[in-house]
Amino acid sequence: MSQKTALVTGAARGIGLATSKLMIERGWQVAMLDRDTEELQKVSANLSGAVPFFCDVSILSEVEKTLPAILERFGRLDAVVNNAGVAQFGPIEDTDFETWRTVMETNLDGVFLVSQAAVPALKESQGSIVNIASISGLRASTLRVAYGTSKAAVIHLTKQQAAELGESGVRVNCVCPGPVRTKLAMAVHSQDIIDAYHDAIPLNRYGSETEIAEVIEFLCSERASYVTGQIIASDGGFESTGIGLPSLRS
Incomplete structure:
Protein backbone atom coordinates (compact mmCIF):
# COMPACT_ATOMS: atom_id res chain seq x y z
CA MET A 1 0.00 0.00 0.00
CA SER A 2 2.99 2.33 0.47
CA GLN A 3 4.28 1.92 -3.09
CA LYS A 4 3.20 4.83 -5.25
CA THR A 5 0.77 4.20 -8.09
CA ALA A 6 0.48 5.98 -11.42
CA LEU A 7 -2.27 5.82 -14.01
CA VAL A 8 -1.06 6.17 -17.60
CA THR A 9 -3.64 6.49 -20.37
CA GLY A 10 -2.84 5.56 -23.94
CA ALA A 11 -0.37 3.10 -22.48
CA ALA A 12 -0.40 0.43 -25.20
CA ARG A 13 2.25 2.08 -27.38
CA GLY A 14 4.44 5.09 -27.95
CA ILE A 15 5.03 7.65 -25.22
CA GLY A 16 2.47 6.00 -22.93
CA LEU A 17 4.21 2.66 -23.07
CA ALA A 18 7.66 4.22 -22.65
CA VAL A 30 1.38 1.46 -12.98
CA ALA A 31 -2.22 1.14 -14.05
CA MET A 32 -1.86 0.95 -17.82
CA LEU A 33 -5.03 2.11 -19.53
CA ASP A 34 -5.94 1.88 -23.22
CA ARG A 35 -8.91 1.06 -25.44
CA ASP A 36 -6.81 -1.25 -27.63
CA THR A 37 -7.44 -4.38 -25.59
CA GLU A 38 -5.30 -6.76 -27.63
CA GLU A 39 -2.21 -4.55 -27.79
CA LEU A 40 -2.41 -3.50 -24.14
CA GLN A 41 -2.72 -7.10 -23.02
CA LYS A 42 0.34 -8.03 -25.07
CA VAL A 43 2.67 -5.21 -23.96
CA SER A 44 1.72 -5.38 -20.28
CA ALA A 45 2.01 -9.17 -19.94
CA ASN A 46 5.67 -9.20 -18.96
CA LEU A 47 5.81 -5.93 -17.04
CA SER A 48 6.06 -6.60 -13.33
CA GLY A 49 4.20 -3.91 -11.42
CA ALA A 50 1.79 -3.12 -14.25
CA VAL A 51 -1.90 -3.95 -14.45
CA PRO A 52 -3.87 -3.36 -17.68
CA PHE A 53 -7.25 -1.63 -17.63
CA PHE A 54 -9.32 -1.45 -20.79
CA CYS A 55 -11.13 1.85 -21.15
CA ASP A 56 -12.01 4.48 -23.74
CA VAL A 57 -11.28 7.78 -21.97
CA SER A 58 -13.78 9.64 -24.15
CA ILE A 59 -16.71 7.65 -22.72
CA LEU A 60 -17.87 8.86 -19.31
CA SER A 61 -19.43 5.56 -18.25
CA GLU A 62 -16.19 3.67 -18.91
CA VAL A 63 -14.12 6.18 -16.95
CA GLU A 64 -16.58 6.04 -14.07
CA LYS A 65 -16.16 2.25 -13.90
CA THR A 66 -12.40 2.15 -14.40
CA LEU A 67 -11.16 4.63 -11.79
CA PRO A 68 -12.80 2.80 -8.86
CA ALA A 69 -11.39 -0.48 -10.21
CA ILE A 70 -7.89 1.00 -10.20
CA LEU A 71 -8.28 2.21 -6.62
CA GLU A 72 -9.66 -1.16 -5.56
CA ARG A 73 -6.67 -2.92 -7.12
CA PHE A 74 -3.91 -0.62 -5.85
CA GLY A 75 -5.44 1.14 -2.85
CA ARG A 76 -4.10 4.53 -3.83
CA LEU A 77 -3.37 6.84 -6.74
CA ASP A 78 -0.43 9.24 -6.75
CA ALA A 79 -0.11 10.36 -10.36
CA VAL A 80 -2.19 10.54 -13.52
CA VAL A 81 -0.57 10.81 -16.93
CA ASN A 82 -3.19 11.87 -19.48
CA ASN A 83 -1.46 10.65 -22.61
CA ALA A 84 -4.28 9.09 -24.67
CA GLY A 85 -4.80 10.95 -27.91
CA VAL A 86 -5.75 10.70 -31.55
CA ALA A 87 -4.44 12.61 -34.56
CA GLN A 88 -6.45 13.55 -37.61
CA PHE A 89 -4.70 15.83 -40.08
CA GLY A 90 -6.24 17.66 -43.01
CA PRO A 91 -7.10 21.08 -44.46
CA ILE A 92 -9.63 23.22 -42.58
CA GLU A 93 -12.18 23.04 -45.37
CA ASP A 94 -11.97 19.23 -45.44
CA THR A 95 -12.29 18.77 -41.67
CA ASP A 96 -15.91 17.83 -41.09
CA PHE A 97 -17.59 18.14 -37.71
CA GLU A 98 -17.44 14.40 -37.09
CA THR A 99 -13.65 14.48 -37.43
CA TRP A 100 -13.47 17.54 -35.19
CA ARG A 101 -15.52 15.86 -32.48
CA THR A 102 -13.56 12.60 -32.71
CA VAL A 103 -10.36 14.48 -31.96
CA MET A 104 -11.87 16.60 -29.19
CA GLU A 105 -13.58 13.66 -27.49
CA THR A 106 -10.31 11.84 -26.83
CA ASN A 107 -7.72 14.63 -26.72
CA LEU A 108 -9.68 17.08 -24.57
CA ASP A 109 -12.78 15.42 -23.12
CA GLY A 110 -10.72 12.39 -22.09
CA VAL A 111 -8.25 14.54 -20.15
CA PHE A 112 -11.10 16.29 -18.38
CA LEU A 113 -13.00 13.10 -17.53
CA VAL A 114 -10.03 11.10 -16.23
CA SER A 115 -8.64 14.02 -14.24
CA GLN A 116 -11.99 14.80 -12.66
CA ALA A 117 -12.55 11.16 -11.67
CA ALA A 118 -9.07 10.97 -10.15
CA VAL A 119 -9.19 14.20 -8.14
CA PRO A 120 -10.50 12.75 -4.84
CA ALA A 121 -7.75 10.12 -4.74
CA LEU A 122 -5.08 12.64 -5.77
CA LYS A 123 -6.18 15.04 -3.04
CA GLU A 124 -5.78 12.24 -0.53
CA SER A 125 -2.26 11.41 -1.72
CA GLN A 126 -1.36 15.01 -2.63
CA GLY A 127 -0.39 13.62 -5.99
CA SER A 128 0.05 15.05 -9.46
CA ILE A 129 -1.38 15.19 -12.95
CA VAL A 130 0.70 15.41 -16.11
CA ASN A 131 -1.25 16.20 -19.25
CA ILE A 132 0.37 15.42 -22.59
CA ALA A 133 -0.32 18.11 -25.16
CA SER A 134 1.89 18.74 -28.18
CA ILE A 135 4.12 21.30 -29.79
CA SER A 136 1.12 21.73 -32.10
CA GLY A 137 -0.71 23.31 -29.16
CA LEU A 138 2.01 25.95 -28.84
CA ARG A 139 2.62 26.81 -32.48
CA ALA A 140 0.17 26.61 -35.35
CA SER A 141 0.88 24.43 -38.34
CA THR A 142 -0.90 23.43 -41.50
CA LEU A 143 -3.39 20.54 -41.51
CA ARG A 144 -3.82 20.55 -37.70
CA VAL A 145 -6.95 22.59 -37.08
CA ALA A 146 -8.59 19.97 -34.86
CA TYR A 147 -5.46 18.37 -33.41
CA GLY A 148 -3.64 21.62 -32.66
CA THR A 149 -6.73 23.25 -31.19
CA SER A 150 -7.38 20.25 -28.94
CA LYS A 151 -3.83 20.36 -27.63
CA ALA A 152 -3.95 24.13 -27.06
CA ALA A 153 -7.08 23.52 -25.01
CA VAL A 154 -5.25 20.88 -22.95
CA ILE A 155 -2.56 23.46 -22.20
CA HIS A 156 -5.12 25.89 -20.80
CA LEU A 157 -6.98 23.12 -18.98
CA THR A 158 -3.68 22.33 -17.24
CA LYS A 159 -3.44 25.90 -15.96
CA GLN A 160 -7.03 25.82 -14.76
CA GLN A 161 -6.44 22.55 -12.93
CA ALA A 162 -3.21 23.79 -11.35
CA ALA A 163 -4.82 27.01 -10.14
CA GLU A 164 -7.71 25.22 -8.46
CA LEU A 165 -6.14 21.99 -7.23
CA GLY A 166 -3.00 23.54 -5.80
CA GLU A 167 -4.91 24.43 -2.63
CA SER A 168 -5.23 20.70 -2.01
CA GLY A 169 -1.56 20.00 -2.70
CA VAL A 170 -2.21 18.48 -6.14
CA ARG A 171 0.28 19.57 -8.79
CA VAL A 172 -0.67 19.75 -12.48
CA ASN A 173 1.76 20.22 -15.35
CA CYS A 174 1.80 19.73 -19.09
CA VAL A 175 4.38 18.23 -21.45
CA CYS A 176 4.38 19.25 -25.11
CA PRO A 177 6.38 16.75 -27.16
CA GLY A 178 7.93 17.90 -30.40
CA PRO A 179 8.71 15.53 -33.28
CA VAL A 180 9.34 12.08 -31.79
CA ARG A 181 10.90 9.11 -33.53
CA THR A 182 8.02 6.70 -33.16
CA LYS A 183 7.38 3.75 -35.46
CA LEU A 184 4.33 5.53 -36.86
CA ALA A 185 6.18 8.78 -37.55
CA MET A 186 9.02 7.02 -39.29
CA ALA A 187 6.54 5.07 -41.39
CA VAL A 188 4.71 8.14 -42.68
CA HIS A 189 7.44 10.80 -42.73
CA SER A 190 9.21 11.05 -46.06
CA GLN A 191 12.90 11.90 -46.19
CA ASP A 192 11.98 15.47 -47.17
CA ILE A 193 9.85 15.80 -44.03
CA ILE A 194 12.59 14.32 -41.85
CA ASP A 195 15.17 16.72 -43.33
CA ALA A 196 12.83 19.68 -42.83
CA TYR A 197 12.27 18.79 -39.17
CA HIS A 198 16.00 18.38 -38.60
CA ASP A 199 16.59 21.82 -40.12
CA ALA A 200 13.94 23.39 -37.87
CA ILE A 201 15.07 21.76 -34.60
CA PRO A 202 18.15 23.26 -32.91
CA LEU A 203 19.23 19.82 -31.65
CA ASN A 204 18.98 18.65 -35.27
CA ARG A 205 17.12 15.41 -34.57
CA TYR A 206 13.86 13.85 -33.51
CA GLY A 207 13.35 13.03 -29.84
CA SER A 208 12.80 9.55 -28.48
CA GLU A 209 9.83 8.22 -26.57
CA THR A 210 12.06 7.60 -23.56
CA GLU A 211 13.29 11.20 -23.55
CA ILE A 212 9.71 12.39 -23.28
CA ALA A 213 9.00 9.79 -20.59
CA GLU A 214 11.90 11.12 -18.50
CA VAL A 215 10.26 14.55 -18.33
CA ILE A 216 6.89 13.04 -17.47
CA GLU A 217 8.29 10.85 -14.69
CA PHE A 218 10.19 13.80 -13.20
CA LEU A 219 7.01 15.90 -13.05
CA CYS A 220 5.15 13.05 -11.36
CA SER A 221 7.87 12.58 -8.76
CA GLU A 222 8.73 14.37 -5.54
CA ARG A 223 11.73 15.85 -7.33
CA ALA A 224 9.25 18.28 -8.88
CA SER A 225 7.46 19.02 -5.59
CA TYR A 226 7.39 22.81 -6.19
CA VAL A 227 6.54 22.67 -9.88
CA THR A 228 2.94 23.20 -10.94
CA GLY A 229 1.03 24.99 -13.68
CA GLN A 230 3.97 24.66 -16.04
CA ILE A 231 3.93 23.96 -19.78
CA ILE A 232 7.15 22.21 -20.77
CA ALA A 233 8.08 21.70 -24.40
CA SER A 234 10.24 18.61 -24.78
CA ASP A 235 11.07 19.34 -28.38
CA GLY A 236 14.78 19.85 -28.99
CA GLY A 237 14.19 23.59 -29.15
CA PHE A 238 11.64 23.39 -31.98
CA GLU A 239 9.16 25.82 -30.40
CA SER A 240 11.85 28.35 -29.53
CA THR A 241 12.87 28.83 -33.14
CA GLY A 242 9.41 29.97 -34.29
CA ILE A 243 9.42 30.54 -38.02
CA GLY A 244 13.07 31.60 -38.17
CA LEU A 245 15.05 30.55 -41.22
CA PRO A 246 17.19 27.48 -40.46
CA SER A 247 19.98 28.79 -42.68
CA LEU A 248 20.48 31.75 -40.33
CA ARG A 249 21.39 29.44 -37.45
CA SER A 250 24.35 27.85 -39.19
Whole structure:
Protein backbone atom coordinates (compact mmCIF):
# COMPACT_ATOMS: atom_id res chain seq x y z
CA MET A 1 0.00 0.00 0.00
CA SER A 2 2.99 2.33 0.47
CA GLN A 3 4.28 1.92 -3.09
CA LYS A 4 3.20 4.83 -5.25
CA THR A 5 0.77 4.20 -8.09
CA ALA A 6 0.48 5.98 -11.42
CA LEU A 7 -2.27 5.82 -14.01
CA VAL A 8 -1.06 6.17 -17.60
CA THR A 9 -3.64 6.49 -20.37
CA GLY A 10 -2.84 5.56 -23.94
CA ALA A 11 -0.37 3.10 -22.48
CA ALA A 12 -0.40 0.43 -25.20
CA ARG A 13 2.25 2.08 -27.38
CA GLY A 14 4.44 5.09 -27.95
CA ILE A 15 5.03 7.65 -25.22
CA GLY A 16 2.47 6.00 -22.93
CA LEU A 17 4.21 2.66 -23.07
CA ALA A 18 7.66 4.22 -22.65
CA THR A 19 6.40 6.18 -19.63
CA SER A 20 4.87 3.07 -18.08
CA LYS A 21 8.12 1.14 -18.45
CA LEU A 22 10.23 3.97 -17.04
CA MET A 23 7.97 4.50 -14.05
CA ILE A 24 8.07 0.80 -13.25
CA GLU A 25 11.87 0.96 -13.40
CA ARG A 26 11.75 3.88 -10.94
CA GLY A 27 9.67 1.91 -8.45
CA TRP A 28 6.12 2.91 -9.34
CA GLN A 29 3.15 0.61 -9.73
CA VAL A 30 1.38 1.46 -12.98
CA ALA A 31 -2.22 1.14 -14.05
CA MET A 32 -1.86 0.95 -17.82
CA LEU A 33 -5.03 2.11 -19.53
CA ASP A 34 -5.94 1.88 -23.22
CA ARG A 35 -8.91 1.06 -25.44
CA ASP A 36 -6.81 -1.25 -27.63
CA THR A 37 -7.44 -4.38 -25.59
CA GLU A 38 -5.30 -6.76 -27.63
CA GLU A 39 -2.21 -4.55 -27.79
CA LEU A 40 -2.41 -3.50 -24.14
CA GLN A 41 -2.72 -7.10 -23.02
CA LYS A 42 0.34 -8.03 -25.07
CA VAL A 43 2.67 -5.21 -23.96
CA SER A 44 1.72 -5.38 -20.28
CA ALA A 45 2.01 -9.17 -19.94
CA ASN A 46 5.67 -9.20 -18.96
CA LEU A 47 5.81 -5.93 -17.04
CA SER A 48 6.06 -6.60 -13.33
CA GLY A 49 4.20 -3.91 -11.42
CA ALA A 50 1.79 -3.12 -14.25
CA VAL A 51 -1.90 -3.95 -14.45
CA PRO A 52 -3.87 -3.36 -17.68
CA PHE A 53 -7.25 -1.63 -17.63
CA PHE A 54 -9.32 -1.45 -20.79
CA CYS A 55 -11.13 1.85 -21.15
CA ASP A 56 -12.01 4.48 -23.74
CA VAL A 57 -11.28 7.78 -21.97
CA SER A 58 -13.78 9.64 -24.15
CA ILE A 59 -16.71 7.65 -22.72
CA LEU A 60 -17.87 8.86 -19.31
CA SER A 61 -19.43 5.56 -18.25
CA GLU A 62 -16.19 3.67 -18.91
CA VAL A 63 -14.12 6.18 -16.95
CA GLU A 64 -16.58 6.04 -14.07
CA LYS A 65 -16.16 2.25 -13.90
CA THR A 66 -12.40 2.15 -14.40
CA LEU A 67 -11.16 4.63 -11.79
CA PRO A 68 -12.80 2.80 -8.86
CA ALA A 69 -11.39 -0.48 -10.21
CA ILE A 70 -7.89 1.00 -10.20
CA LEU A 71 -8.28 2.21 -6.62
CA GLU A 72 -9.66 -1.16 -5.56
CA ARG A 73 -6.67 -2.92 -7.12
CA PHE A 74 -3.91 -0.62 -5.85
CA GLY A 75 -5.44 1.14 -2.85
CA ARG A 76 -4.10 4.53 -3.83
CA LEU A 77 -3.37 6.84 -6.74
CA ASP A 78 -0.43 9.24 -6.75
CA ALA A 79 -0.11 10.36 -10.36
CA VAL A 80 -2.19 10.54 -13.52
CA VAL A 81 -0.57 10.81 -16.93
CA ASN A 82 -3.19 11.87 -19.48
CA ASN A 83 -1.46 10.65 -22.61
CA ALA A 84 -4.28 9.09 -24.67
CA GLY A 85 -4.80 10.95 -27.91
CA VAL A 86 -5.75 10.70 -31.55
CA ALA A 87 -4.44 12.61 -34.56
CA GLN A 88 -6.45 13.55 -37.61
CA PHE A 89 -4.70 15.83 -40.08
CA GLY A 90 -6.24 17.66 -43.01
CA PRO A 91 -7.10 21.08 -44.46
CA ILE A 92 -9.63 23.22 -42.58
CA GLU A 93 -12.18 23.04 -45.37
CA ASP A 94 -11.97 19.23 -45.44
CA THR A 95 -12.29 18.77 -41.67
CA ASP A 96 -15.91 17.83 -41.09
CA PHE A 97 -17.59 18.14 -37.71
CA GLU A 98 -17.44 14.40 -37.09
CA THR A 99 -13.65 14.48 -37.43
CA TRP A 100 -13.47 17.54 -35.19
CA ARG A 101 -15.52 15.86 -32.48
CA THR A 102 -13.56 12.60 -32.71
CA VAL A 103 -10.36 14.48 -31.96
CA MET A 104 -11.87 16.60 -29.19
CA GLU A 105 -13.58 13.66 -27.49
CA THR A 106 -10.31 11.84 -26.83
CA ASN A 107 -7.72 14.63 -26.72
CA LEU A 108 -9.68 17.08 -24.57
CA ASP A 109 -12.78 15.42 -23.12
CA GLY A 110 -10.72 12.39 -22.09
CA VAL A 111 -8.25 14.54 -20.15
CA PHE A 112 -11.10 16.29 -18.38
CA LEU A 113 -13.00 13.10 -17.53
CA VAL A 114 -10.03 11.10 -16.23
CA SER A 115 -8.64 14.02 -14.24
CA GLN A 116 -11.99 14.80 -12.66
CA ALA A 117 -12.55 11.16 -11.67
CA ALA A 118 -9.07 10.97 -10.15
CA VAL A 119 -9.19 14.20 -8.14
CA PRO A 120 -10.50 12.75 -4.84
CA ALA A 121 -7.75 10.12 -4.74
CA LEU A 122 -5.08 12.64 -5.77
CA LYS A 123 -6.18 15.04 -3.04
CA GLU A 124 -5.78 12.24 -0.53
CA SER A 125 -2.26 11.41 -1.72
CA GLN A 126 -1.36 15.01 -2.63
CA GLY A 127 -0.39 13.62 -5.99
CA SER A 128 0.05 15.05 -9.46
CA ILE A 129 -1.38 15.19 -12.95
CA VAL A 130 0.70 15.41 -16.11
CA ASN A 131 -1.25 16.20 -19.25
CA ILE A 132 0.37 15.42 -22.59
CA ALA A 133 -0.32 18.11 -25.16
CA SER A 134 1.89 18.74 -28.18
CA ILE A 135 4.12 21.30 -29.79
CA SER A 136 1.12 21.73 -32.10
CA GLY A 137 -0.71 23.31 -29.16
CA LEU A 138 2.01 25.95 -28.84
CA ARG A 139 2.62 26.81 -32.48
CA ALA A 140 0.17 26.61 -35.35
CA SER A 141 0.88 24.43 -38.34
CA THR A 142 -0.90 23.43 -41.50
CA LEU A 143 -3.39 20.54 -41.51
CA ARG A 144 -3.82 20.55 -37.70
CA VAL A 145 -6.95 22.59 -37.08
CA ALA A 146 -8.59 19.97 -34.86
CA TYR A 147 -5.46 18.37 -33.41
CA GLY A 148 -3.64 21.62 -32.66
CA THR A 149 -6.73 23.25 -31.19
CA SER A 150 -7.38 20.25 -28.94
CA LYS A 151 -3.83 20.36 -27.63
CA ALA A 152 -3.95 24.13 -27.06
CA ALA A 153 -7.08 23.52 -25.01
CA VAL A 154 -5.25 20.88 -22.95
CA ILE A 155 -2.56 23.46 -22.20
CA HIS A 156 -5.12 25.89 -20.80
CA LEU A 157 -6.98 23.12 -18.98
CA THR A 158 -3.68 22.33 -17.24
CA LYS A 159 -3.44 25.90 -15.96
CA GLN A 160 -7.03 25.82 -14.76
CA GLN A 161 -6.44 22.55 -12.93
CA ALA A 162 -3.21 23.79 -11.35
CA ALA A 163 -4.82 27.01 -10.14
CA GLU A 164 -7.71 25.22 -8.46
CA LEU A 165 -6.14 21.99 -7.23
CA GLY A 166 -3.00 23.54 -5.80
CA GLU A 167 -4.91 24.43 -2.63
CA SER A 168 -5.23 20.70 -2.01
CA GLY A 169 -1.56 20.00 -2.70
CA VAL A 170 -2.21 18.48 -6.14
CA ARG A 171 0.28 19.57 -8.79
CA VAL A 172 -0.67 19.75 -12.48
CA ASN A 173 1.76 20.22 -15.35
CA CYS A 174 1.80 19.73 -19.09
CA VAL A 175 4.38 18.23 -21.45
CA CYS A 176 4.38 19.25 -25.11
CA PRO A 177 6.38 16.75 -27.16
CA GLY A 178 7.93 17.90 -30.40
CA PRO A 179 8.71 15.53 -33.28
CA VAL A 180 9.34 12.08 -31.79
CA ARG A 181 10.90 9.11 -33.53
CA THR A 182 8.02 6.70 -33.16
CA LYS A 183 7.38 3.75 -35.46
CA LEU A 184 4.33 5.53 -36.86
CA ALA A 185 6.18 8.78 -37.55
CA MET A 186 9.02 7.02 -39.29
CA ALA A 187 6.54 5.07 -41.39
CA VAL A 188 4.71 8.14 -42.68
CA HIS A 189 7.44 10.80 -42.73
CA SER A 190 9.21 11.05 -46.06
CA GLN A 191 12.90 11.90 -46.19
CA ASP A 192 11.98 15.47 -47.17
CA ILE A 193 9.85 15.80 -44.03
CA ILE A 194 12.59 14.32 -41.85
CA ASP A 195 15.17 16.72 -43.33
CA ALA A 196 12.83 19.68 -42.83
CA TYR A 197 12.27 18.79 -39.17
CA HIS A 198 16.00 18.38 -38.60
CA ASP A 199 16.59 21.82 -40.12
CA ALA A 200 13.94 23.39 -37.87
CA ILE A 201 15.07 21.76 -34.60
CA PRO A 202 18.15 23.26 -32.91
CA LEU A 203 19.23 19.82 -31.65
CA ASN A 204 18.98 18.65 -35.27
CA ARG A 205 17.12 15.41 -34.57
CA TYR A 206 13.86 13.85 -33.51
CA GLY A 207 13.35 13.03 -29.84
CA SER A 208 12.80 9.55 -28.48
CA GLU A 209 9.83 8.22 -26.57
CA THR A 210 12.06 7.60 -23.56
CA GLU A 211 13.29 11.20 -23.55
CA ILE A 212 9.71 12.39 -23.28
CA ALA A 213 9.00 9.79 -20.59
CA GLU A 214 11.90 11.12 -18.50
CA VAL A 215 10.26 14.55 -18.33
CA ILE A 216 6.89 13.04 -17.47
CA GLU A 217 8.29 10.85 -14.69
CA PHE A 218 10.19 13.80 -13.20
CA LEU A 219 7.01 15.90 -13.05
CA CYS A 220 5.15 13.05 -11.36
CA SER A 221 7.87 12.58 -8.76
CA GLU A 222 8.73 14.37 -5.54
CA ARG A 223 11.73 15.85 -7.33
CA ALA A 224 9.25 18.28 -8.88
CA SER A 225 7.46 19.02 -5.59
CA TYR A 226 7.39 22.81 -6.19
CA VAL A 227 6.54 22.67 -9.88
CA THR A 228 2.94 23.20 -10.94
CA GLY A 229 1.03 24.99 -13.68
CA GLN A 230 3.97 24.66 -16.04
CA ILE A 231 3.93 23.96 -19.78
CA ILE A 232 7.15 22.21 -20.77
CA ALA A 233 8.08 21.70 -24.40
CA SER A 234 10.24 18.61 -24.78
CA ASP A 235 11.07 19.34 -28.38
CA GLY A 236 14.78 19.85 -28.99
CA GLY A 237 14.19 23.59 -29.15
CA PHE A 238 11.64 23.39 -31.98
CA GLU A 239 9.16 25.82 -30.40
CA SER A 240 11.85 28.35 -29.53
CA THR A 241 12.87 28.83 -33.14
CA GLY A 242 9.41 29.97 -34.29
CA ILE A 243 9.42 30.54 -38.02
CA GLY A 244 13.07 31.60 -38.17
CA LEU A 245 15.05 30.55 -41.22
CA PRO A 246 17.19 27.48 -40.46
CA SER A 247 19.98 28.79 -42.68
CA LEU A 248 20.48 31.75 -40.33
CA ARG A 249 21.39 29.44 -37.45
CA SER A 250 24.35 27.85 -39.19
